[in-house]
Amino acid sequence: MKKTIFVFSSLIIALLVLFKLSEYSYLSGNLNIELLISAIAILFFIIGVYINKKGLAEKESGPIEVDxxxxxxxxxxxxxxxxxxxxxxxxxxxxxxxxxxxxxxxxxxxxxxxxxxxxxxxxxxxxxxxxxxxxxxx
Missing domain, CATH: 1.10.10.10 (Winged helix-like DNA-binding domain superfamily/Winged helix DNA-binding domain)
Structure with a gap:
């Protein structure tokens, strides 16, 4: 449980940092809005793949045998x-x-x-x- 809380806390912090960096880049005019949206989409895709793999690994513990x-x-x-x-x-x-x-x-x-x-x-x-x-x- 602690590991799950740590992972999700880290993800939230990473998202906040990304949003602040993208806000700074957008306001300074160094980055197009399309690149910003693409970066956020890629990040969420990676997070989704990670969570999906973790969920599948837990389900593949094997079939329950009848006692x-x-x-x-x-x-x-x-x-x-x-x-x-x-x-x-x-x-x-x-x-x-x-x-x-x-x-x-x-x-x-x-x-x-x-x-x-x-x-x-x-x-x-x-x-x-x-x-x-x-x-x-x-």
């Missing part, structure tokens, strides 16, 4: 896990039942079992907890 041992320790069955995958997609019980070829009441049972096993009260909490426990990837 199958935790899944087993929680006692979540294969079918419950399939239901959890559908819950993460935001599907309703009826939609999950249609996809997995199960009745809606069976899906309700699996969802309630998942809530108990994950020690949560709502589906959204179950999704969050599953991601925290690394038993579900995004």
């Amino acid at each position: 199958w041992k935790k899944l087993e320790n929680l006692g979540i069955s294969k079918r419950e896990y399939e239901v959890l995958q559908q819950v993460v997609k935001g599907l309703s019980n009826k939609e999950i039942g249609e996809r997995l070829h199960l009745s809606e009441s069976t899906i309700k049972t699996h969802v309630s079992n998942l809530l108990v096993k994950l020690d949560v009260k709502r589906r959204t909490q179950a999704i969050q907890k599953a991601k925290e426990l690394k038993i579900m990837v995004e």
